[in-house]
Amino acid sequence: xxxxxxxxxxxxxxxxxxxxxxxxxxxxxxxxxxxxxxxxxxxxxxxxxxxxxxxxxxxxxxxxxxxxxxxxxxxxxxxxxxxxxxxxxxxxxxxxxxxxxxxxxxxxxxxxxxxxxxxxxxxxxxxxxxxxxxxxxxxxxxxxxxxxxxxxxxxxxxxxxxxxxxxxxxxxxxxxxxxxxxxxxxxxxxxxxxx
Amino acid sequence: xxxxxxxxxxxxxxxxxxxxxxxxxxxxxxxxxxxxxxxxxxxxxxxxxxxxxxxxxxxxxxxxxxxxxxxxxxxxxxxxxxxxxxxxxxxxxxxxxxxxxxxxxxxxxxxxxxxxxxxxxxxxxxxxxxxxxxxxxxxxxxxxxxxxxxxxxxxxxxxxxxxxxxxxxxx
Numbered sequence: 273x274x275x276x277x278x279x280x281x282x283x284x285x286x287x288x289x290x291x292x293x294x295x296x297x298x299x300x301x302x303x304x305x306x307x308x309x310x311x312x313x314x315x316x317x318x319x320x321x322x323x324x325x326x327x328x329x330x331x332x333x334x335x336x337x338x339x340x341x342x343x344x345x346x347x348x349x350x351x352x353x354x355x356x357x358x359x360x361x362x363x364x365x366x367x368x369x370x371x372x373x374x375x376x377x378x379x380x381x382x383x384x385x386x387x388x389x390x391x392x393x394x395x396x397x398x399x400x401x402x403x404x405x406x407x408x409x410x411x412x413x414x415x416x417x418x419x420x421x422x423x424x425x426x427x428x429x430x431x432x433x434x435x436x437x438x439x440x441x442x443x444x445x446x447x448x449x450x451x452x453x454x455x456x457x458x459x460x461x462x463x464x465x466x467x
Numbered sequence: 468x469x470x471x472x473x474x475x476x477x478x479x480x481x482x483x484x485x486x487x488x489x490x491x492x493x494x495x496x497x498x499x500x501x502x503x504x505x506x507x508x509x510x511x512x513x514x515x516x517x518x519x520x521x522x523x524x525x526x527x528x529x530x531x532x533x534x535x536x537x538x539x540x541x542x543x544x545x546x547x548x549x550x551x552x553x554x555x556x557x558x559x560x561x562x563x564x565x566x567x568x569x570x571x572x573x574x575x576x577x578x579x580x581x582x583x584x585x586x587x588x589x590x591x592x593x594x595x596x597x598x599x600x601x602x603x604x605x606x607x608x609x610x611x612x613x614x615x616x617x618x619x620x621x622x623x624x625x626x627x628x629x630x631x632x633x634x635x636x637x638x
Contacts, residue, residue, distance in 0.1 A: 288533055296525045310529055317533045321540065395520050414517055419484065438478050445517070446509050453512035 284324075288317060291334075294416060295341055301411050302345035303352070304400050312348055316341045331425060338416065339426045342408050349404055391452055398448040406441035413438055468496045473503050481510055 295316060300309035319340050327336070399407060405427060412423045424434045468476075473496045479485040480493040497504045 284537070285534075288530060292525050292529060292533075293522070296529070297522050300523050301520070306523060306526075309523075310526060310532075313525070313529070314533050314536060318536050318540070321537050391516075391519060392521060395516060399517075399520075413478075413482075414514065415520075420479070435475055435478065439474055442478060442510055442513060445513050446506070449513050449516050450509070452516045453509060 284321060287320070287333075291337060292317075295337070298338065298341060298411055298416065299345055301396075301399060301415070302342075302404075302407060303348055304396065308348065308352075312341070312344050315344055319344070332422065334416075334418070335422050335425050338412060338418075342412075342426055345408070346404050394452060395449065398445055401448065402441050402444060406437055406444070409434060409437045410441045410445070468492050470496075470500060470503055473497070473500070474506070477503070477507060477510065481507060481514070 292313065295313045296309055299312045299316075300306060303309055303312065316337070320337065399410065402410065409423060409427060412418045412426060418426075420431045420434055424431045427434065427437075429437070473493055476485060476489055476493055480490060485493065497507060
């Protein structure tokens, strides 16, 4: 990032290559829409570029990057919610239409793929149902594998507050995803049983 | 360790980020508490379920769009360093205008909350009083003024004329 600050455009390209996938994934899990996630990721990179002159290496670059990404995602989620409230309070949200298209792996049977797709959708909905800050905490902890200090800095809270935030989030997920855990355990047991 | 304390440390313990002392404490508790042990196992199960969520890849034109937007950003020129920020410029202009207005305001204009300055007439009276201070401090003048004050006022009735002592006896 310091090279980008010095005006090296090739270094910006390097940052783009390195962080585009984790950023798009994080934003996709936050907003549950591929097109919006990509738009927001572009916005994040643009903000990084604009702020390159003011960048000071006081924290890790990823902390700074994901802090921008979290703020952008939370603003988008809140704006989107406000717009939906304006359109209709009672209209059901068609969440299936927002699910990104995933191509089935060739070696899997179609019924197996449908089961997997269902499971994926249940997991997505469970994550989505978490309050925004809890959702961001889980995504940064579970998928970005960041340490507590880093996540606490991104979410602007203490480490103690973060631990209880994570505990509450995983408690909710534990209840919501319990059927999937049981099913997975049964499947594993069946696989282990000699035929 | 109580169940409540363990629940606070459980996530850190399960993702192997707790230090050895904390790990030992949690393990000791889990060995004796069925409910917390069950919860820990369920958390582990949930984490493996969360791993099933597939990653999405950015679309083909993502990089090109970012580069396009970056290229469209206005480049800062060398003289822009001298150009102040709009908010700063506005604040400075307002401050200068306020200073000029206060400086040009007439001195006797009453400002709410501040007592009015003395007028020129009252200032003249005060000056005359100070000028007469020398007279008042002269003791002789003051004593003579006391004698004068004992005199009857001019509009009072004059005292009856005293008759000569021999006139009354003549009746």
